[in-house]
Amino acid sequence: xxxxxxxxxxxxxxxxxxxxxxxxxxxxxxxxxxxxxxxxxxxxxxxxxxxxxxxxxxxxxxxxxxxxxxxxxxxxxxxxxxxxxxxxxxxxxxxxxxxxxxxxxxxxxxxxxxxxxxxxxxxxxxxxxxxxxxxxxxxxxxxxxxxxxxxxxxxxxxxxxxxxxxxxxxxxxxxxxxxxxxxxxxxxxxxxxxxxxxxxxxxxxxxxxxxxxxxxxxxxxxxxxxxxxxxxxxxxxxxxxxxxxxxxxxxxxxxxxxxxxxxxxxxxxxxxxxxxxxxxxxxxxxxxxxxxxxxxxxxxxxxxxxxxxxxxxxxxxxxxxxxxxxxxxxxxxxxxxxxx
Amino acid sequence: xxxxxxxxxxxxxxxxxxxxxxxxxxxxxxxxxxxxxxxxxxxxxxxxxxxxxxxxxxxxxxxxxxxxxxxxxxxxxxxxxxxxxxxxxxxxxxxxxxxxxxxxxxxxxxxxxxxxxxxxxxxxxxxxxxxxxxxxxxxxxxxxxxxxxxxxxxxxxxxxxxxxxxxxxxxxxxxxxxxxxxxxxxxxxxxxxxxxxxxxxxxxxxxxxxxxxxxxxxxxxxxxxxxxxxxxxxxxxxxxxxxxxxxxxxxxxxxxxxxxxxxxxxxxxxxxxxxxxxxxxxxxxxxxxxxxxxxxxxxxxxxxxxxxxxxxxxxxxxxxxxxxxxxxxxxxxxxxxxxx
DNA sequence: TTGAAAGCGCTAACAT
DNA sequence: ATGTTAGCGCTTTCAA
Numbered sequence: 001x002x003x004x005x006x007x008x009x010x011x012x013x014x015x016x017x018x019x020x021x022x023x024x025x026x027x028x029x030x031x032x033x034x035x036x037x038x039x040x041x042x043x044x045x046x047x048x049x050x051x052x053x054x055x056x057x058x059x060x061x062x063x064x065x066x067x068x069x070x071x072x073x074x075x076x077x078x079x080x081x082x083x084x085x086x087x088x089x090x091x092x093x094x095x096x097x098x099x100x101x102x103x104x105x106x107x108x109x110x111x112x113x114x115x116x117x118x119x120x121x122x123x124x125x126x127x128x129x130x131x132x133x134x135x136x137x138x139x140x141x142x143x144x145x146x147x148x149x150x151x152x153x154x155x156x157x158x159x160x161x162x163x164x165x166x167x168x169x170x171x172x173x174x175x176x177x178x179x180x181x182x183x184x185x186x187x188x189x190x191x192x193x194x195x196x197x198x199x200x201x202x203x204x205x206x207x208x209x210x211x212x213x214x215x216x217x218x219x220x221x222x223x224x225x226x227x228x229x230x231x232x233x234x235x236x237x238x239x240x241x242x243x244x245x246x247x248x249x250x251x252x253x254x255x256x257x258x259x260x261x262x263x264x265x266x267x268x269x270x271x272x273x274x275x276x277x278x279x280x281x282x283x284x285x286x287x288x289x290x291x292x293x294x295x296x297x298x299x300x301x302x303x304x305x306x307x308x309x310x311x312x313x314x315x316x317x318x319x320x321x322x323x324x325x326x327x328x329x330x331x332x333x334x335x336x337x338x339x340x
Numbered sequence: 341x342x343x344x345x346x347x348x349x350x351x352x353x354x355x356x357x358x359x360x361x362x363x364x365x366x367x368x369x370x371x372x373x374x375x376x377x378x379x380x381x382x383x384x385x386x387x388x389x390x391x392x393x394x395x396x397x398x399x400x401x402x403x404x405x406x407x408x409x410x411x412x413x414x415x416x417x418x419x420x421x422x423x424x425x426x427x428x429x430x431x432x433x434x435x436x437x438x439x440x441x442x443x444x445x446x447x448x449x450x451x452x453x454x455x456x457x458x459x460x461x462x463x464x465x466x467x468x469x470x471x472x473x474x475x476x477x478x479x480x481x482x483x484x485x486x487x488x489x490x491x492x493x494x495x496x497x498x499x500x501x502x503x504x505x506x507x508x509x510x511x512x513x514x515x516x517x518x519x520x521x522x523x524x525x526x527x528x529x530x531x532x533x534x535x536x537x538x539x540x541x542x543x544x545x546x547x548x549x550x551x552x553x554x555x556x557x558x559x560x561x562x563x564x565x566x567x568x569x570x571x572x573x574x575x576x577x578x579x580x581x582x583x584x585x586x587x588x589x590x591x592x593x594x595x596x597x598x599x600x601x602x603x604x605x606x607x608x609x610x611x612x613x614x615x616x617x618x619x620x621x622x623x624x625x626x627x628x629x630x631x632x633x634x635x636x637x638x639x640x641x642x643x644x645x646x647x648x649x650x651x652x653x654x655x656x657x658x659x660x661x662x663x664x665x666x667x668x669x670x671x672x673x674x675x676x677x678x679x680x
Numbered sequence: 681t682t683g684a685a686a687g688c689g690c691t692a693a694c695a696t
Numbered sequence: 697a698t699g700t701t702a703g704c705g706c707t708t709t710c711a712a
Contacts, residue, residue: 001399001457002482005705016683021707031681046477051457052396053705056688059341061392063403063435063456071421072414080420081411084436093435093456095403096424116403116433117341117391137386142342226621255625281566285595287627345689356699361691371697393689396704 004045013037055117062092064308065113067123069101069150074280076124078297079148079304083122086305092119099126107134114138120308124149127189144311148304150192158307158316159323160300164194167293167328168201169208171275172247174291174330176209178337180245180273184217184236186257188224188249195249198277202247217243221253229256237264244272245336251276251283251292258286258335274335289333299326344385353377395457402432404648405453407463409441409490414620416464418637419488419644423462426645432459439466447474454478460648464489467529484651488644490532498647498656499663500640504534507633507668508541509548511615512587514631514670516549518677520585520613524557524576526597528564528589538589538617557583561593569596577604584612585676591616591623591632598626598675614675629673639666 006024010017015034023030023038024047030038041047055061066083068076084094095118099106106126111134113121121143123135132155139145139157148160175183185202188195203213219236221228229248233256236246248254254276261268268274268288276283276292283290303324310316346364350357355374363370363378364387370378381387395401406423408416424434435458439446446466451474453461461483463475472495479485479497488500515523525542528535543553559576561568569588573596576586588594594616601608608614608628616623616632623630643664650656 001454001459003457003705007705017706018684018708019682022682025707029681034681048451048455050396050705051455052392052399052401053688054707056390056392056396056690056704057706057708059392059688071424072417074412074414077412077417080436081438084411084438088437088452093437093452095433096420096436097428097433098421098424111388112428112433114341115388115391117343119341226625259625282622282625284566285599285622285626287625343689347689357689358691358700359698362698365691369697374697390689393704394691396688396706397690397692399704 003050004047005050009038009041009045009047013041061117061119063095063116063118064092064305065095065097065109065116065118065121067097067099067106067109067113067121069099069124069126071096071098074282075149075278075295075297079124079301082298082301083305086302090305090309092305092309101126101128103128103130110134110138114141114143118143120144120146120312122146122148122304122308125152125192126150127192130191144308144316146304146308146311148300150194153193156318156321158311158321160303160307160326161323162295162300162326162328164197165201165204167277167295168198168247169205170201170328170330171277171293172202172205173209174332174339175245175247175273175275175336176205176211177339178269178273179340180337181211182217182240182243183211183245183247184219184240184243186219186221186229186232186236186246186248186253189220189222198249216240221249224250224253226252226256226259229253229258230260231256233257233260233264237266245269245275246272247275249277251278251280251290254290254292254335255282255286258288258290262287268335269337273337279331283331283333286335288335291333291336292331294329294331296326343390344387345390349378349381349385349387353381401457401459403435403456403458404432404645405435405437405449405456405458405461407437407439407446407449407453407461409439409464409466411436411438414622415489415618415635415637419464419641422638422641423645426642430645430649432645441466441468443468443470450474450478454481454483458483460484460486460652462486462488462644462648465492465532466490467532470531484648484656486644486648486651488640490534493533496658496661498651498661500643500647500666501663502635502640502666502668504537505541505544507617507635508538508587509545510541510668510670511617511633512542512545513549514672514679515585515587515613515615515676516545516551517679518609518613519680520677521551522557522580522583523551523585523587524559524580524583526559526561526569526572526576526586526588526593529560529562535589542587556580561589564590564593566592566596566599569593569598570600571596573597573600573604577606585615586612587615589617591618591620591630594630594632594675595622595626598628598630602627608675609677613677616675619671623671623673626675628675631673631676632671634669634671636666
């Protein structure tokens with residue numbers, strides 16, 4: 001890219017570089033005549049400062065990094081959208097990277113962002129992240145980091161989460177209120193806090209309602225995919241032919257469950273109720289519509305950027321890292337029975 | 341971010357900055373002993389060069405800009421994913437921006453990318469882009485631009501497209517082969533080339549099969565949304581109670597159509613067949629599954645970055661801009677009848 | 681009111 | 697084999 005420089009403008013007007021610079025920044029000690037001449041010239045050559053030079057001098061890039069576990073993913077798309085939008089409103093742009101749920105890749109992406117001298121980083125930890133040294137060493141360099149969605153309790157950063165425990169409890173209790181008593185849970189990979197919390201919410205809802213917790217009713221979906229839900233359905237039905245509901249960690253898996261149940265001509269929700277988590281668009285158009293928990297990726301992304309902005313502006317002390325909890329909502333559709 | 345500099349390493353080792361620089365770049369004229377000392381030191385302080393300084397000197401940022409009309413959109417998510425992935429393989433990162441189908445916003449996003457001194461830009465034009473001066477002036481600055489998906493024939497850049505005309509023709513002919521004769525088309529906003537080409541493909545398929553083209557069977561979806569499809573269905577049925585198929589510009593609209601037809605207890609495909617475009621995941625789980633045209637966002641994104649890379653490497657002359665056409669495929673599901 | 685100069689960190693041509 | 701120096705474009709302090 002070939003841009004006109006201050007030097008070129010200065011030469012063309014026969015004044016010094018510093019005067020041009022000051023004129024463009026509306027310094028009070030430049031005569032209005034000079035100012036005008038400079039502004040006109042700048043406009044006519046479409047002057048736009050060399051950001052490398054500015055950044056070198058100020059040590060600020062107005063670029064932040066956003067790491068998501070997956071880009072093709074409705075929830076994370078909403079987060080990306082909100083972060084990009086909120087960042088733009090505040091004069092920042094966003095480099096998007098994908099960890100693909102890999103710990104190694106996640107480390108590399110952090111390194112890349114540090115190499116690029118971003119001003120801050122937003123990250124949802126991958127399902128396989130076992131160690132936080134990469135996050136810690138970025139923090140040691142003074143790069144503000146905000147965790148969202150999949151966080152670690154160990155790390156002392158600002159965070160944006162939902163109340164997974166409570167949301168899962170509400171989902172499970174909804175099933176109980178509709179008369180279900182033998183409820184399976186398809187959980188996610190073991191490490192993320194979200195998995196742990198939703199499982200605990202499920203368990204606590206059962207116990208609170210005097211339903212004993214049966215470990216054999218908990219199944220693991222490794223990939224949280226449609227296929228996982230589809231295939232696990234057969235296992236679940238084989239193990240527990242008499243079950244009356246399935247609470248899935250996430251919508252995509254729940255939709256796999258719905259699809260398989262439909263194929264097997266099992267009546268939903270009369271015979272088996274299904275409930276998901278996230279409220280992806282597709283849960284509106286499945287057959288039947290999927291009852292689920294809505295979590296707003298947009299709100300999570302927006303809050304994450306705003307917390308980061310506080311840090312970028314130096315408004316956050318070590319001791320006062322905030323955690324924002326974004327509300328969730330039960331969305332009742334036809335995959336669950338009416339409340340009895 | 342506080343990084344160790346070459347100067348600091350040099351001082352610590354009592355050698356000159358340039359020797360440190362050369363050692364890190366494995367220049368042959370540095371003694372292996374010095375090299376070793378420098379590398380060790382660099383590793384121990386986790387040296388990573390200041391990219392601002394490097395960029396200022398080289399006038400290269402290894403950052404590209406990607407403008408999409410919408411981020412929360414399965415097709416564009418695939419494109420973002422592919423661009424980010426392919427860019428990373430080649431040492432680039434990607435700033436993602438959204439035009440939100442607005443011409444004004446699109447202009448601003450181009451300006452922002454120029455301000456950020458990106459090395460190149462990938463863009464799918466917004467539905468409302470009426471004028472290409474913003475693209476042209478970026479090109480005049482020497483910023484390589486590659487258009488993908490929604491392109492303009494006027495602009496002399498590398499492009500990645502699909503054969504919309506042919507794909508739409510295949511979709512329409514499929515309906516004809518299954519015995520449909522009164523086929524409505526829901527088209528997109530008028531300006532984009534994709535709308536024009538798909539409409540022409542629809543029309544040509546009719547004419548080729550001796551079905552007269554009836555303008556009143558063409559409806560416009562302004563937002564290409566679920567709601568548009570849902571609402572247009574009523575209009576279409578009112579205007580043409582005897583129609584037997586609807587070919588929609590895109591899946592989301594087609595799913596709105598399916599939903600409304602289901603509500604009205606109109607048998608799909610016996611009474612009305614529906615065909616979409618794009619092959620979004622949700623078209624697998626609708627009731628019935630949606631016949632559609634698959635277009636690979638991933639391939640489009642990958643090709644787009646690769647074309648840009650050719651330009652970044654200076655391998656493309658003005659006269660030899662390439663246009664890559666990514667293949668599409670008819671995906672037959674249950675929303676269309678069997679071929680007669 | 682204007683300009684000169686230093687310096688951000690890095691690279692590379694050019695000494696030594 | 698190592699070091700000196702100039703310069704990328706900008707900002708800002710200090711001098712005129």
